[in-house]
Amino acid sequence: xxxxxxxxxxxxxxxxxxxxxxxxxxxxxxxxxxxxxxxxxxxxxxxxxxxxxxxxxxxxxxxxxxxxxxxxxxxxxxxxxxxxxxxxxxxxxxxxxxxxxxxxxxxxxxxxxxxxxxxxxxxxxxxxxxxxxxxxxxxxxxxxxxxxxxxxxxxxxxxxxxxxxxxxxxxxxxxxxxxxxxxxxxxxxxxxxxxxxxxxxxxxxxxxxxxxxxxxxxxxxxxxxxxxxxxxxxxxxxxxxxxxxxxxxxxxxx
Amino acid sequence: xxxxxxxxxxxxxxxxxxxxxxxxxxxxxxxxxxxxxxxxxxxxxxxxxxxxxxxxxxxxxxxxxxxxxxxxxxxxxxxxxxxxxxxxxxxxxxxxxxxxxxxxxxxxxxxxxxxxxxxxxxxxxxxxxxxxxxxxxxxxxxxxxxxxxxxxxxxxxxxxxxxxxxxxxxxxxxxxxxxxxxxxxxxxxxxxxxxxxxxxxxxxxxxxxxxxxx
Numbered sequence: 503x504x505x506x507x508x509x510x511x512x513x514x515x516x517x518x519x520x521x522x523x524x525x526x527x528x529x530x531x532x533x534x535x536x537x538x539x540x541x542x543x544x545x546x547x548x549x550x551x552x553x554x555x556x557x558x559x560x561x562x563x564x565x566x567x568x569x570x571x572x573x574x575x576x577x578x579x580x581x582x583x584x585x586x587x588x589x590x591x592x593x594x595x596x597x598x599x600x601x602x603x604x605x606x607x608x609x610x611x612x613x614x615x616x617x618x619x620x621x622x623x624x625x626x627x628x629x630x631x632x633x634x635x636x637x638x639x640x641x642x643x644x645x646x647x648x649x650x651x652x653x654x655x656x657x658x659x660x661x662x663x664x665x666x667x668x669x670x671x672x673x674x675x676x677x678x679x680x681x682x683x684x685x686x687x688x689x690x691x692x693x694x695x696x697x698x699x700x701x702x703x704x705x706x707x708x709x710x711x712x713x714x715x716x717x718x719x720x721x722x723x724x725x726x727x728x729x730x731x732x733x734x735x736x737x738x739x740x741x742x743x744x745x746x747x748x749x750x751x752x753x754x755x756x
Numbered sequence: 757x758x759x760x761x762x763x764x765x766x767x768x769x770x771x772x773x774x775x776x777x778x779x780x781x782x783x784x785x786x787x788x789x790x791x792x793x794x795x796x797x798x799x800x801x802x803x804x805x806x807x808x809x810x811x812x813x814x815x816x817x818x819x820x821x822x823x824x825x826x827x828x829x830x831x832x833x834x835x836x837x838x839x840x841x842x843x844x845x846x847x848x849x850x851x852x853x854x855x856x857x858x859x860x861x862x863x864x865x866x867x868x869x870x871x872x873x874x875x876x877x878x879x880x881x882x883x884x885x886x887x888x889x890x891x892x893x894x895x896x897x898x899x900x901x902x903x904x905x906x907x908x909x910x911x912x913x914x915x916x917x918x919x920x921x922x923x924x925x926x927x928x929x930x931x932x933x934x935x936x937x938x939x940x941x942x943x944x945x946x947x948x949x950x951x952x953x954x955x956x957x958x959x960x961x962x963x964x965x966x967x968x969x970x
Binding site (some may be wrong): 514516527577579580581585606608611612613614677679680681682719720721722723724725726727728731732738739740742743744745746747748749750 | 823824827828829830831832833835836837839840841842845846848925926929932934
């Protein structure tokens with residue numbers, strides 16, 4: 503078996519010392535990268551070299567590296583999580599790139615996602631949206647009803663599960679020309695709206711979560727569909743239509 | 757935004773149907789135009805509602821565009837937007853403003869003279885001096901003699917088509933009507949509407965231009 507040809511790359515990476523500093527794209531040549539390495543492993547190699555040279559390594563978010571946690575981000579060659587579909591950056595491999603290619607790596611850009619350092623952004627706006635209504639109130643006094651004892655039709659259960667697959671990575675915001683968080687909010691609203699446990703707080707939930715998203719500075723949705731295409735978990739914009747229905751209904755009846 | 761858009765979609769359809777009458781029956785076109793131009797319900801209720809709808813749609817479009825720009829103050833150095841969205845969906849403000857500029861010309865051509873004749877000159881007869889038939893068809897033909905004007909009209913309808921290709925299905929999505937079951941039908945109807953209505957308007961303009969030049 504012959505060894506795979508390695509890649510020689512030119513990286514254009516956004517460097518920014520902190521949230522107040524002015525950032526810029528810096529160029530880093532990087533050679534002998536295995537096509538089988540992941541994108542984050544490639545950045546690890548780059549950082550190893552930078553540390554050896556006494557330079558500051560590139561800061562980027564990551565955690566599980568299994569496509570589950572939603573920690574990794576990165577806007578790679580003009581797309582969140584890079585050119586491959588239905589994968590997070592940690593699952594993106596260097597075989598998606600060509601030898602000699604120039605790769606642009608930028609942070610997710612949004613007013614609501616301020617840069618902390620280099621490629622790391624503060625996505626706590628999503629946490630605050632979730633806190634505004636993305637939950638169900640459960641009596642935990644010791645006599646909590648088993649959720650499995652409540653009948654739920656299969657179609658709704660499946661839909662709720664698909665919505666719940668959202669990992670809150672923020673790719674939808676990064677891809678949207680309006681930096682809208684509609685897909686994220688819609689997935690969280692839908693996940694509960696489709697289940698009986700979510701009905702009690704349904705109206706407050708959608709009103710409060712949408713209000714919080716606006717307060718955080720995310721833009722309004724103009725239905726370009728970019729979020730759906732770039733979502734690593736394939737969350738459908740059908741969720742946004744459902745959220746809009748829920749919102750209209752709640753706004754009229756509340 | 758979506759509600760005013762849906763309202764304008766309905767208006768545009770009725771506008772097209774009436775205009776198309778000028779191709780198939782000038783007499784019917786005259787009758788309908790006179791009715792539309794003199795009926796108090798249409799003149800004093802529907803027309804102001806339409807004006808409000810147009811202004812609201814434009815105003816909200818501009819406000820949303822400004823909010824959107826504010827939501828991302830620092831742009832990407834390299835953005836491959838075409839990988840995930842259509843040009844039409846990303847440039848609604850451009851196509852919308854082009855259509856609104858055309859509306860200014862359209863008002864200058866048709867609406868302003870009509871208002872002057874009816875409400876300044878006080879002539880509600882719908883007829884030209886010394887003639888027995890209604891004036892609307894004759895006036896329409898006179899508006900479509902200048903090739904430059906025809907060119908502007910055709911260009912405007914291309915921008916309208918681009919606007920509608922996204923706007924139609926987007927309106928249904930925004931009011932929550934789109935779901936997995938209806939989405940393909942809405943998309944198909946939207947594409948048909950977005951192509952056929954502007955194409956129909958272009959046909960009407962060219963039809964009268966060609967007829968008037970003979």
